[in-house]
Amino acid sequence: MEKVIETVNLTKAYKKVLAVNNLNLRVHEKDVFGFLGPNGAGKTTTIKMMMGITKPTRGGVKILGYDVFKDGVKAKMQIGFVPDQFDFYPELNAVEHLNYYASLFRIPKEERSKRIDELLGMVGLSERKNSKVKTYSHGMRQRLVIAQALINKPKLLVLDEPTVGLDPKGSYETRQLIKKLGKEIPIFISSHLLYEVQEVCNRVGIINNGKLLRVDSIDNLTKLGGEINVQIECINMDEELINAVRGIDGVVDLSADGNILKAKVKNSELIPEIVTVITKEGGRIKSVSEVTLSLEDVFLRLTGEKNEG
Amino acid sequence: MRDELTGICNIAKKEFYMNFKTKRLLVIGIILGVVFISASTYGGILIGGNPDEPLYKQGPNTVLGMVLSITSIFPAILAIALSYDSIVGERVKKSIYLLLSKPVSRNEIFCGKFLGAFSSIAVVYVAVLSIGYICIIGVSGVLPSAGDVLKACGALGLILLCIACWAALAMFFSTLFKTTTSCLIVSIVMWLFIIPIISQIGVVYYAVTTNALTSYGFKNTDFPWYAKMLYAINPDNCMSAYSNILGGVGQTMRVLSTKESLTGMVLFFIVVFILGLYIFGKTDLD
Numbered sequence: 001m002e003k004v005i006e007t008v009n010l011t012k013a014y015k016k017v018l019a020v021n022n023l024n025l026r027v028h029e030k031d032v033f034g035f036l037g038p039n040g041a042g043k044t045t046t047i048k049m050m051m052g053i054t055k056p057t058r059g060g061v062k063i064l065g066y067d068v069f070k071d072g073v074k075a076k077m078q079i080g081f082v083p084d085q086f087d088f089y090p091e092l093n094a095v096e097h098l099n100y101y102a103s104l105f106r107i108p109k110e111e112r113s114k115r116i117d118e119l120l121g122m123v124g125l126s127e128r129k130n131s132k133v134k135t136y137s138h139g140m141r142q143r144l145v146i147a148q149a150l151i152n153k154p155k156l157l158v159l160d161e162p163t164v165g166l167d168p169k170g171s172y173e174t175r176q177l178i179k180k181l182g183k184e185i186p187i188f189i190s191s192h193l194l195y196e197v198q199e200v201c202n203r204v205g206i207i208n209n210g211k212l213l214r215v216d217s218i219d220n221l222t223k224l225g226g227e228i229n230v231q232i233e234c235i236n237m238d239e240e241l242i243n244a245v246r247g248i249d250g251v252v253d254l255s256a257d258g259n260i261l262k263a264k265v266k267n268s269e270l271i272p273e274i275v276t277v278i279t280k281e282g283g284r285i286k287s288v289s290e291v292t293l294s295l296e297d298v299f300l301r302l303t304g305e306k307n308e309g
Numbered sequence: 310m311r312d313e314l315t316g317i318c319n320i321a322k323k324e325f326y327m328n329f330k331t332k333r334l335l336v337i338g339i340i341l342g343v344v345f346i347s348a349s350t351y352g353g354i355l356i357g358g359n360p361d362e363p364l365y366k367q368g369p370n371t372v373l374g375m376v377l378s379i380t381s382i383f384p385a386i387l388a389i390a391l392s393y394d395s396i397v398g399e400r401v402k403k404s405i406y407l408l409l410s411k412p413v414s415r416n417e418i419f420c421g422k423f424l425g426a427f428s429s430i431a432v433v434y435v436a437v438l439s440i441g442y443i444c445i446i447g448v449s450g451v452l453p454s455a456g457d458v459l460k461a462c463g464a465l466g467l468i469l470l471c472i473a474c475w476a477a478l479a480m481f482f483s484t485l486f487k488t489t490t491s492c493l494i495v496s497i498v499m500w501l502f503i504i505p506i507i508s509q510i511g512v513v514y515y516a517v518t519t520n521a522l523t524s525y526g527f528k529n530t531d532f533p534w535y536a537k538m539l540y541a542i543n544p545d546n547c548m549s550a551y552s553n554i555l556g557g558v559g560q561t562m563r564v565l566s567t568k569e570s571l572t573g574m575v576l577f578f579i580v581v582f583i584l585g586l587y588i589f590g591k592t593d594l595d
Contacts, residue, residue, distance in 0.1 A: 081407075088407075091327060101407070
């Protein structure tokens with residue numbers, strides 16, 4: 001698979017702070033890649049280096065095969081970018097903005113108006129297209145910034161917190177749009193909204209303190225550590241029963257909450273054994289379910305903000 | 310190269326359009342227009358109707374020279390007002406991130422922004438000067454010769470060059486500072502104090518050490534090279550060479566010849582513009 005983003009030993013230092021530390025990242029053409037990290041982890045700095053806005057202290061970035069700092073213009077010709085912080089020119093309207101950005105992509109005039117109408121329709125700004133941007137709400141600006149990112153029919157989309165500040169409906173619509181676009185082009189999304197990443201991305205990179213901790217598919221990440229969480233709803237649970245289950249070799253952790261027994265086991269083959277022990281001890285099982293880790297659990301575990309177990 | 314020129318032109322077009330949409334250019338342009346046209350009309354009345362009047366014989370360029378002298382503060386005001394926030398303003402508002410994500414180099418952005426600011430001021434100045442000149446001719450009834458019109462165009466050229474110098478300086482500061490206020494203050498302080506003071510040091514030193522200054526002015530106008538060089542670092546000093554072109558009206562002290570003034574402004578512009586380009590190219594815009 002072809003690499004659309006490749007960073008090699010990408011490092012950015014600000015005086016004594018190492019914002020990004022030897023980042024080696026590869027995003028492929030079929031990826032909708034989520035870039036996760038707590039505030040100050042180095043996500044935005046990484047994206048700014050990818051877009052050639054900030055220069056790295058060391059290392060390099062290749063986008064669609066072009067070195068961003070040598071062939072930045074060629075690379076940017078094929079990228080759509082939504083920054084986390086941005087503003088428009090207050091005196092211009094949506095059409096004037098898109099027309100200006102389209103002109104910078106050297107899109108012929110005759111193609112521009114059709115493309116602009118399509119995009120404004122897509123993001124739901126057609127009715128306000130001739131209003132000055134200074135009269136737009138935050139949500140409308142966020143939709144316009146997505147429209148400008150698509151003006152050049154990009155081969156790669158880089159989105160830095162694309163749903164920040166949107167209301168639930170706007171946020172949902174944006175996610176649907178990202179999902180739809182993700183079927184056509186690779187997308188790199190930086191976000192701190194884990195459910196958003198879990199919903200739209202197929203691969204995730206987790207960064208903390210400037211260091212890339214892990215890159216994997218969401219499926220693999222949620223099976224992190226190889227342990228399986230089992231949740232058993234059981235009647236007639238007592239201390240003896242709990243101790244009997246705890247005594248099974250391969251049960252790593254066990255906790256009881258009312259009628260619910262939560263166990264962490266080394267492999268799924270242990271589940272029938274647990275069921276047998278519970279039945280033997282007089283417990284009546286109502287349901288058994290295998291619970292996978294949420295991305296949030298994985299994220300918190302990797303970034304060290306939640307203790308194991 | 311062709312793509313770069315297209316990029317510069319597209320950015321310049323948008324800047325030009327924005328300048329005419331915002332009130333800044335409109336307000337200063339109207340004030341300039343009112344002062345310039347009023348002074349031109351009054352000057353036209355003064356020289357008109359009396360063929361024996363010495364000013365009448367010198368023609369409309371004499372009045373134009375006086376009007377340009379009265380309005381000599383405007384080139385710098387307009388240039389600084391329209392250029393000081395061209396880079397730093399986008400940086401503060403964060404609109405620069407959208408611009409930098411487009412396939413244009415920083416050089417194109419800098420050149421385009423400069424061209425946009427300069428062309429909008431130039432349009433205002435050319436319009437105001439043309440209307441003023443027509444007023445002088447219309448009110449006085451004195452027709453200029455073809456040579457006079459050419460000289461007026463030459464004077465306009467010098468003023469435009471002066472505008473380019475101040476605009477380049479304001480843009481240079483715009484790449485250096487992180488807030489619009491600090492950029493505006495530094496640009497104004499440089500224009501009103503630092504550059505004028507430095508530019509006079511050579512002349513003052515010459516006057517003090519050689520007793521060349523009398524109560525009637527300088528004994529001779531052959532200033533030493535160091536005085537000329539320092540004097541030429543102020544584009545406003547160089548701009549006053551329009552007086553040489555228009556017949557010596559409105560100039561109290563002639564330190565530089567027209568050619569020297571022109572050279573001074575061109576060098577000032579090139580150095581400051583290239584410095585601005587260099588710094589903008591190297592700055593980390595985070």
